[in-house]
Amino acid sequence: MTVHFIGAGPGAPDLITVRGLRLIERCPVCLYAGSLVPAEVVAAAPAGARVIDTAPLTLDEIVAEIEAAHARGEDVARVHSGDPSIYGATAEQMRRLDALGIPYDVTPGVPAFAAAAAALKSELTVPEVCQTIVLTRTAMQSSAMPEGEDLATLGKSGATLAIHLSVRNIAHIQRELIPLPAYGPDCPAVIAYRVGWPDETLIRGTLGDIDRKARAAKLTRTALILVGRALAAEGFVDSKLYDADHVHVLRPKRKG
Template identity: 60%
Template structure:
């Protein structure tokens, strides 16, 4: 028996891997992260599958379901929104499974920031503008940020900043990033990326907070800040340059 931690993507049911679809269709047990996983994806579970919404379950309750499936010899499709490598809470589940010697495999998915960038029609690493992306969040009452990972500290690099799980703290994000990026730095917020109810807001650090509030965006959103969002006149990358092509052929 294996627990498959599957990246279920940002919301659109067809933004998952072929591997993920195959595993979902073959797993007798499926645990999914509430409304973050589309119903169309759950419809791919096999007939008679046990499908469990984990939105209101504790970690202990979730692990108990995994242990029960293991005892019955059933593979589990454990669906997480986005990609399991980023803000998925997979690490704490995997640690519990290691402790009871239950095998697991991680299946990558489309991350929310990647879907947001696609909706914006922007590459987040532009030659001569920014070649670094910082994926982070803001501190909440539940989990504090490690020392040195506050937005002011991270923003000193000037890299493209992607803030997850922070739309409800947009004023804090703007305040802390403006110190290094300035009020005219391009900023965008994408809520429900790839879904039918997607919301895309574009502006600057000086204007984006009011747009977020006016749109009523408080969750399931990604905040992106950086010059790449309005980059023009940048040099072509060396990857496809005529100089490189002549040199390598």
């Protein structure tokens, strides 16, 4: 018996990996985060499977379901939104399974920031503009941010920021980032709401006006905030990757 932690992707049912879907199709137990994982994904579970929305459950109740499946010798598809490595509360579940001696593995999924960039038709790393992406969040009712991970510190890098779980905290984001030289009130900002879902919404603006636009759209949850100059870069240099003068093992110098 194995517990399979599966990243379901950002929302669109066809953005799950083939491996993840195949695991769901064969597991007799499917535990999924129903607030963020579409029902179409877990509909692939086999007939008669025990399919449970874990959104209203506690950690103890989730682990109890897994323990019961372990006792029956039944594989479990533990389906999370996006990619399990980011804000999925998977580490605490894995710690419990380690203590219980229950085996598990992980199948990655499409993370929200990648899906948002695709929806925007944007590259988040642009030559000589930005070559770094920072995935972070702000603290509200969730656990506190560790020392040194505040936006004012992270923002010194000038990186493209992918700020999760913070659509109700935009005023704080503005206070932290607008004073920084790399950003400022005119810095491009995007709110990506429910990317991959039928009601997907992309709100484009700047650090100076994105709070007003979010309030006008009445967004309070399930949104990712992207901030950085790469979002509206123009006139940037081409990368060296396909430069005719850039020689490498797969494209040796041409004769003549």
